[in-house]
Amino acid sequence: MVAVASSGTAVVTLPSDTQILITREFDAPRHLVYRTYTTPELIKRWWTGDRGKMTIAEVDLRPGGSWRYAMIANAGFEVAFHGQYREVVPDERIVSTEVYEGAPDAEAVSTVTFSEKDGRTTVSILVQHTTKEHRDAHINSGMEAGLQEAMDHLEQVAISLA
Amino acid sequence: MARAATTTDAFNAVAEPRRRQIIDALAAGERSVNELVATLGLPQPLVSKHLRVLREVALVAVRDDGRQRMYRLNGNALRPIYDWVREYERLWAQRFEQMDVVLAELKEAERRTATIEGTEHGDGGSGK
Numbered sequence: 001m002v003a004v005a006s007s008g009t010a011v012v013t014l015p016s017d018t019q020i021l022i023t024r025e026f027d028a029p030r031h032l033v034y035r036t037y038t039t040p041e042l043i044k045r046w047w048t049g050d051r052g053k054m055t056i057a058e059v060d061l062r063p064g065g066s067w068r069y070a071m072i073a074n075a076g077f078e079v080a081f082h083g084q085y086r087e088v089v090p091d092e093r094i095v096s097t098e099v100y101e102g103a104p105d106a107e108a109v110s111t112v113t114f115s116e117k118d119g120r121t122t123v124s125i126l127v128q129h130t131t132k133e134h135r136d137a138h139i140n141s142g143m144e145a146g147l148q149e150a151m152d153h154l155e156q157v158a159i160s161l162a
Numbered sequence: 163m164a165r166a167a168t169t170t171d172a173f174n175a176v177a178e179p180r181r182r183q184i185i186d187a188l189a190a191g192e193r194s195v196n197e198l199v200a201t202l203g204l205p206q207p208l209v210s211k212h213l214r215v216l217r218e219v220a221l222v223a224v225r226d227d228g229r230q231r232m233y234r235l236n237g238n239a240l241r242p243i244y245d246w247v248r249e250y251e252r253l254w255a256q257r258f259e260q261m262d263v264v265l266a267e268l269k270e271a272e273r274r275t276a277t278i279e280g281t282e283h284g285d286g287g288s289g290k
Contacts, residue, residue, distance in 0.1 A: 010254035012247055017179070020250075024258045028265040032272070036264045045264050049256025132177070139250045 018135050020127040030116040033123060034091045037112070043069070052079070061088055067096065083107075098127065106134035172239050173246075175219045180204065181212045188222060188235040195231060 013021045026033050036042045040057040048054045048071045055078075056070035063085055070080035080101040086109070087095035094112045111126045129135040176182055180202070187193060187201050195213065199206045213233060216222040221239045225232050 010251050010258050012251040012254060014247065017177075022251075022254050024254070026258075026261065026265055028269055032265055032268045033261075035268065036261050042264050046257050046260035049253050049260065051253065051256070139247060 014135075015126075017132040018129045020125075020129075020135060020138065022125040022127075024123050026121045026123065027119075028121055029119055030114040030121040031091050033121040034114050037114075037123070038094070047071070056080070061085060061094075063088060083110075100138060103134070103137050106130075106137055108134070108138060172219050172221060172242055175215055175221055176240075176243065178212065178215075180208070181216055184209070184212055184216065185221065185235060185240075188233060192232050192234040194227075195233070198233070 009024075011023045013023075015021050036046070038059060038061055040059050043057040043059070044054040047057070047069055052071040052073040054069065054071045056068055058066070058068045060066050065085045065088075066082065067085065068080065068082035070078055073079055082099055082101065083097040085094065085096045087093065092114055096110055096112075098108045098110045100106060106129065108130075109128045111128070113124050115122050115124075127135075127138065129138060176185065183202055184198060187198055193201070195206065195209060198209050198213075202209065213222060213224075217224060219239060220236055222233050223236050224234075
């Protein structure tokens, strides 16, 4: 059993009405973080968190290449995302489009950067939506992949957006 | 269904960028309307209008201090928004914890490989 050095929790902020920024530092050099982030059999080990089982991790990692992730959530339904890579700089930066298949009109552009300092790597994921409604729906999708306890919050948001 | 009035809840109250500026300014501490007007560079009637909306959803509280009305932030009213984002944040926290496990294995594998290569190099007659 390998000891796991946790580097803290995810930090999610909303820098503007149309953006989501997710950051986290890892206790590992960036070529390993990049590998974990982009290799299908490794993606399958982390992308669902503990909310389900990943069924598809397709990664054609080159500009113009497609990607698709799908999982079966613990509640039994499928959640899937897909998109296209726009820019791929190994170990540094990936820019891709991203569509939650539950809301196919809401295409976002996500920019993932990997920066290393003293053997530790900070990953930052900036998700840029075209509208606030799409951005909010994206945040809601995080709940749909998950928990009943979140449903009352979802309802509040739905009421406020109606 | 008609759009809910802006005063319905905290979500709508903070949807307006200037109201978020006011919240940011009040996060630094209690302020009078005049101080907010000076900080934000907005006309006083506009600031008062936004403060009224924020008061109606209890995002800010007010008290009289002599001739001035002092406004302060009520953090509890922001809680529904925090909870909403926090659920999404939790998903990412779970993902990153799983990444920690994968990364620990990859680091260990690299370390072993480096040790073996180092040994082979030594055996190959480097003089050690």
